[in-house]
Amino acid sequence: MSSQPASMRDVAHRAGVSLSTVSRVLRGAPGVAPDVRLRVQRAADELSYVVSRNASGLVTGRTGRVAVVVPFLQPWFFGVVLSGVSDALREADLDMLVYQVGETRAREGWTRALPLRRNSDAVVTVSMDLSEDECHRLDDVGVPVVLVGQCVPGRASVYIDDRAGAAGATRHLLNLGHTRIAYIGARREEWSSTSSRHRLEGYGAAMATAGLAPWSVGKATGHAGGELAMGELLSDQDPPTAVLAEFDDIAMGAHRILRRSGVRVPGSISLMGFDNHDAAAVLDLTTVDQAPYDTGLAAGRLTVGILDGKARTDTHVEMPTQIILRQSTAAPRGARGLST
Amino acid sequence: MSSQPASMRDVAHRAGVSLSTVSRVLRGAPGVAPDVRLRVQRAADELSYVVSRNASGLVTGRTGRVAVVVPFLQPWFFGVVLSGVSDALREADLDMLVYQVGETRAREGWTRALPLRRNSDAVVTVSMDLSEDECHRLDDVGVPVVLVGQCVPGRASVYIDDRAGAAGATRHLLNLGHTRIAYIGARREEWSSTSSRHRLEGYGAAMATAGLAPWSVGKATGHAGGELAMGELLSDQDPPTAVLAEFDDIAMGAHRILRRSGVRVPGSISLMGFDNHDAAAVLDLTTVDQAPYDTGLAAGRLTVGILDGKARTDTHVEMPTQIILRQSTAAPRGARGLST
Numbered sequence: 001m002s003s004q005p006a007s008m009r010d011v012a013h014r015a016g017v018s019l020s021t022v023s024r025v026l027r028g029a030p031g032v033a034p035d036v037r038l039r040v041q042r043a044a045d046e047l048s049y050v051v052s053r054n055a056s057g058l059v060t061g062r063t064g065r066v067a068v069v070v071p072f073l074q075p076w077f078f079g080v081v082l083s084g085v086s087d088a089l090r091e092a093d094l095d096m097l098v099y100q101v102g103e104t105r106a107r108e109g110w111t112r113a114l115p116l117r118r119n120s121d122a123v124v125t126v127s128m129d130l131s132e133d134e135c136h137r138l139d140d141v142g143v144p145v146v147l148v149g150q151c152v153p154g155r156a157s158v159y160i161d162d163r164a165g166a167a168g169a170t171r172h173l174l175n176l177g178h179t180r181i182a183y184i185g186a187r188r189e190e191w192s193s194t195s196s197r198h199r200l201e202g203y204g205a206a207m208a209t210a211g212l213a214p215w216s217v218g219k220a221t222g223h224a225g226g227e228l229a230m231g232e233l234l235s236d237q238d239p240p241t242a243v244l245a246e247f248d249d250i251a252m253g254a255h256r257i258l259r260r261s262g263v264r265v266p267g268s269i270s271l272m273g274f275d276n277h278d279a280a281a282v283l284d285l286t287t288v289d290q291a292p293y294d295t296g297l298a299a300g301r302l303t304v305g306i307l308d309g310k311a312r313t314d315t316h317v318e319m320p321t322q323i324i325l326r327q328s329t330a331a332p333r334g335a336r337g338l339s340t
Numbered sequence: 341m342s343s344q345p346a347s348m349r350d351v352a353h354r355a356g357v358s359l360s361t362v363s364r365v366l367r368g369a370p371g372v373a374p375d376v377r378l379r380v381q382r383a384a385d386e387l388s389y390v391v392s393r394n395a396s397g398l399v400t401g402r403t404g405r406v407a408v409v410v411p412f413l414q415p416w417f418f419g420v421v422l423s424g425v426s427d428a429l430r431e432a433d434l435d436m437l438v439y440q441v442g443e444t445r446a447r448e449g450w451t452r453a454l455p456l457r458r459n460s461d462a463v464v465t466v467s468m469d470l471s472e473d474e475c476h477r478l479d480d481v482g483v484p485v486v487l488v489g490q491c492v493p494g495r496a497s498v499y500i501d502d503r504a505g506a507a508g509a510t511r512h513l514l515n516l517g518h519t520r521i522a523y524i525g526a527r528r529e530e531w532s533s534t535s536s537r538h539r540l541e542g543y544g545a546a547m548a549t550a551g552l553a554p555w556s557v558g559k560a561t562g563h564a565g566g567e568l569a570m571g572e573l574l575s576d577q578d579p580p581t582a583v584l585a586e587f588d589d590i591a592m593g594a595h596r597i598l599r600r601s602g603v604r605v606p607g608s609i610s611l612m613g614f615d616n617h618d619a620a621a622v623l624d625l626t627t628v629d630q631a632p633y634d635t636g637l638a639a640g641r642l643t644v645g646i647l648d649g650k651a652r653t654d655t656h657v658e659m660p661t662q663i664i665l666r667q668s669t670a671a672p673r674g675a676r677g678l679s680t
Contacts, residue, residue: 074420074633080413083440086439097438098422099435119435259624279592283622
């Protein structure tokens with residue numbers, strides 16, 4: 001264990017170059033010959049030298065860090081998005097601070113409770129569904145903000161078209177010949193999510209185009225909500241032949257109830273989710289893929305672009321969704337759709 | 341949008357107190373009257389003032405950040421651990437930097453590639469299964485290191501007893517009356533995991549105590565490995581009546597093969613996992629819970645304790661595991677075990 005950390009001067013001495021050359025190489029600046037670059041990197045490696053962000057920040061005014069704000073870290077989705085953001089930031093030699101807002105989200109002033117100011121060069125929010133007021137609060141931090149999972153005019157946003165995704169999913173079920181298609185959505189107490197609203201709208205629009213009335217059930221989110229909603233649908237006078245869930249998590253709860261009740265999927269009821277959750281493949285669940293890793297990567301790169309002055313702060317990036325057909329959806333018995 | 345961020349002086353002026361009082365309140369130091377503390381906090385809130393870590397770091401020598409190093413961010417497990425670490429660090433007003441080592445893990449010198457030195461006050465590694473040499477490399481960073489998912493003598497470690505967990509799982513299957521119990525493990529090319537080794541040993545020991553020979557199959561990790569291994573077991577001259585998988589992910593792949601092959605679970609084959617993955621409940625999978633959130637919380641609190649000088653740097657925290665009985669395990673047909 002070395003008690004005295006190596007300085008940039010030590011690296012310059014060992015590599016036999018000037019201090020400014022070391023600085024150029026370590027900042028990744030151009031104009032240094034490849035062999036010199038290699039020599040400096042090797043010397044830095046040998047001395048276990050790493051640039052001190054604090055010291056370099058005082059010179060450049062940059063912290064070398066990007067703050068990523070998520071509501072929760074536990075759901076699968078956020079880990080995958082963070083993985084993409086992390087890879088993009090690493091490419092640019094930026095560090096990633098992660099803030100889990102959690103229950104404080106409901107509290108007034110949570111944006112001020114985060115130590116973002118002068119601790120990060122940019123803020124990325126993931127599925128935070130920020131209000132206009134909250135966006136202004138983040139502006140007060142004084143660094144660029146990139147919104148993931150939310151599309152706000154005039155603000156850097158990376159998002160999917162939830163309406164189109166849900167409408168496509170509904171059309172898949174319609175095309176198979178289903179007409180009794182129920183929708184299970186998440187009902188939240190604390191705040192309403194734009195994505196939730198858009199998915200429900202997409203479902204409703206596709207049903208309307210087919211001349212059908214929407215049939216939606218709102219319960220708590222997650223497995224538990226899916227179980228309750230499926231229980232309600234199975235108790236209907238005339239149960240649906242197909243069910244679309246707002247999230248795969250909800251679809252998984254519904255799947256469990258169907259399995260326990262001995263209702264065959266897709267024999268008796270077709271079931272479709274949205275997300276392409278890690279575990280959706282295990283259940284052979286047909287779903288809508290929204291590529292969270294690619295979304296994270298795109299958000300990270302947009303952030304780097306904005307910091308480098310190469311991207312505008314009102315850039316919108318719409319990520320594609322695609323329907324992943326698995327074995328949980330099929331034509332209803334006696335259908336007159338595509339499959340007869 | 342304020343163009344000029346508020347300074348500590350502005351806060352002092354607005355609250356009508358001295359600069360040092362503001363400093364005391366914002367550092368959470370004792371000896372300030374409650375009403376004064378409230379006034380300062382309100383003034384800081386109103387001015388959207390947040391302590392600059394860089395500036396305060398130059399005074400205290402602390403960065404106010406803890407670096408958490410994970411191999412990957414995508415698997416469910418890491419998000420849950422990070423959630424616990426994050427909550428513990430928030431309690432102590434510390435920020436969390438996250439480094440995803442990913443593919444660079446296999447490369448020599450990855451510990452030096454991370455900008456840890458002088459960027460963080462401590463390093464937490466999660467399921468990195470560090471070698472002695474890698475531990476020494478991290479020592480070079482010059483800050484305390486806390487190992488999660490790994491127990492190393494003389495080093496701060498938070499871990500579960502993988503041997504005991506796997507032995508308990510095996511005994512559950514033995515007690516049900518199974519004797520043909522196969523084990524599916526993850527075989528890795530890059531580096532061997534201590535946890536993998538311990539789980540296999542726990543299974544082997546419980547089998548030996550029952551006077552049975554171990555029967556283990558090693559494939560790639562994840563769903564794909566579980567599918568391949570289950571295919572192999574189903575092609576055996578005399579297939580097992582029970583299968584224990586090293587991870588729930590592997591068990592899920594095995595479950596899919598059993599479902600597709602029409603083999604009833606637990607009617608024909610009992611299946612058990614290890615982890616209590618998010619999706620294990622959906623599949624009604626019996627498993628071993630290892631409480632990753634609690635592990636993250638314990639690791640975060642141990643880190644804070646070490647930084648505050650209240651915990652030793654060789655503290656070992658063993659987290660409990662518990663067997664979660666669901667509907668994927670039952671007595672074999674014609675069993676003479678507990679259930680007859």
